[in-house]
Amino acid sequence: MSMPFIFTVADRFLRYVTIDTQSDPNSPTCPSTEKQKNLGRLLVQELKEIGIADAELDDHGYVYATIPSNTDKDVPVLCFCSHMDTSPDCSGENVKPIVHSNYQGEDLVLPDDNSQVLRQKDHPDLKNQIGNDIITASGTTLLGADNKAGLAEIMDAAYQLVNHPEIKHGKIRILFTPDEEIGRGVDKVDITKLGAEVGYTMDGESAGHFENETFSADGARLTINGISAHPGFAKGNMQSAIKIAGKIIATLPFELSPEGTEGIEGFVHPVGVSGHAEQAVIDFIIRDFEDDKLKEHADVIRQIADNVISDFAGATYRLDIKEQYRNMKKVLDQYPNITDYGLEAIQRSGLTPLLKSIRGGTDGSRLSFMGLPCPNIFAGEHAFHGKQEWVSVQDMQKAVEVIINLVQVWEEYS
Structure with missing residues (x-):
């Protein structure tokens, strides 16, 4: 009426x-x-x-x-x-x-x-x-x-x-x-x-x-610890956290990105990057309509980080997940x-x-x-x-x- x-x-x-x-x-x-x-x-x-x-x-x-x-x-x-x-x-x-x-x-x-x-x-x-x-x-x-x-x-x-x-x-x-x-x-x-x-x-x-x-929503922070060295004497010593971060971001699957999903499909999205050779941080948002899938999406980040970092001797990472809303x-x-x-x-x-x-x-x-x-x-x-x-x-x-x-x-x- x-x-x-x-x-x-x-x-x-x-x-x-x-x-x-x-x-x-x-x-x-x-x-x-x-x-x-x-x-x-x-x-x-x-x-x-x-x-x-x-x-x-x-x-x-x-x-x-x-x-x-x-x-x-x-x-x-x-x-x-x-x-x-x-x-x-x-x-x-x-x-x-x-x-x-x-x-x-x-x-x-x-x-x-x-x-x-x-x-x-x-x-x-x-x-x-x-x-x-x-x-x-x-x-x-x-x-x-x-x-x-x-x-x-x-x-x-x-x-x-x-x-x-x-x-x-x-x-x-x-x-x-x-x-x-x-x-x-x-x-x-x-x-x-x-x-x-x-x-x-x-x-x-x-x-x-x-x-x-x-969506249900989590935030994720990936902290990468590289090995810093003087760039003039870095051969065989430096493991740049920035380059590790770049490689991880480049390896994220398109089909799990905001630009590659629609409808009820969830995604993993890097929203911020900061750092230097010794330490770099990537902030992600993780989204899905099903709570259980948030963990699966976080595991994708973890697997990529494992694979990439295995090529960089002595470098390590930590992934922290924070609940945002459900x-x-x-x-x-x-x-x-x-x-x-x-x-x-x-x-x-x-x-x-x-x-x-x-x-x-x-x-x-x-x-x-x-x-x-x-x-x-x-x-x-x-x-x-x-x-x-x-x-x-x-x-x-x-x-x-x-x-x-x-x-x-x-x-x-x-």
């Missing part, structure tokens, strides 16, 4: 993307960058203007707020969650959003760098956007639709619910997190204070998509109604629901294992982490409708 809302989602989104909230994986603080709080403060101010009195930003950069229940029914407390930070992979400074109104299938050339062109062959979902209004950045930065589209959608839904008391719903908690892009989005979340029973992140891609499965489907399968209600809410908004797996993780992955089962709903964001990132206004409006439908579904079935 579509309601005659006067949406505020696009205006909010255009405001939020101009605030630089890039997170920093090399910073030990929480949030990793203080500038994320600039957006947090604005969100709190806007929540209070909507009439949500308890909105607050805590010291760690988390925003919490409550929309009180307006029904006599005993409805589980729902949480809607999005993250405020943007990816470290591409600049988020001085984002200049551009609205391409009434898109008719043409190539979209971004004005600040004419080599950045959005074409339908590269962005297949543009085919579904004829007549819609597409928002991009100007060509030199990312847009920040990941995940400021989600923020704007939750904010607009909150605005609509407060202004339409005839829409019945239970208690709703809003959670905006920092540092999701660097894997630390729920490190300091106060689950007890949040007090929700069911969560939904708004951080997915195409309209209609609903995701109840993520596939949330394990938790969500225990509560099928959480997924069923989500799919129904999408259907009620006039879209065809599509249940998908994420080749990645969300805050919901870890929240699910912290006692808050939390699948992921589309936010309309596309081509994230790059200069061709885009979102359509109409998809964001549909996501607002889905949130509003979802709170009603939970109230009706309680």
Whole structure:
């Protein structure tokens, strides 16, 4: 059912993307960058203007707020969650959003760098956007639709619910997190204070998509100890850790790489290399939908390291594995109604629901294992982490409708 809302989602989104909230994986603080709080403060101010009195930003950069229940029914407390930070992979400074109104299938050339062109062959979902209004950045930065589209959608839904008391719903908690892009989005979340029973992140891609499965993820660090010697007298003595590292990376199988896999296939991916002749370090991420396969993928690194290092007398290595997050489907399968209600809410908004797996993780992955089962709903964001990132206004409006439908579904079935 579509309601005659006067949406505020696009205006909010255009405001939020101009605030630089890039997170920093090399910073030990929480949030990793203080500038994320600039957006947090604005969100709190806007929540209070909507009439949500308890909105607050805590010291760690988390925003919490409550929309009180307006029904006599005993409805589980729902949480809607999005993250405020943007990816470290591409600049988020001085984002200049551009609205391409009434898109008719043409190539979209971004004005600040004419080599950045959005074409339908590269962005297949543009085919579904004829007549819609597409928002991009100007060509030199990312847009920040990941995940400021989600923020704007939750904010607009909150605005609509407060202004339409005839829409019945239970208690709703809003959670905006920092540092999701660097894997630390729920490190300091106060689950007890949040007090929700069911969560939904708004951080997915195409309209209609609903995701109840993520990768399971480990990090791996391979430390190679070579033998250093003066390069002028190195013959027969030096065993360069850098060259050993290079050989190991070159031997990784293509069919176990991100660029060689898709669908439900996992991968091993070197994400950082540092070192000198005596010691070199390769950092990997290991991903798969099945936990057991993570160990198999780590064994591939181990076998390659064994083989390569056997040619370098006296050199050694150590492989350390660290758990990052696990596939949330394990938790969500225990509560099928959480997924069923989500799919129904999408259907009620006039879209065809599509249940998908994420080749990645969300805050919901870890929240699910912290006692808050939390699948992921589309936010309309596309081509994230790059200069061709885009979102359509109409998809964001549909996501607002889905949130509003979802709170009603939970109230009706309680």
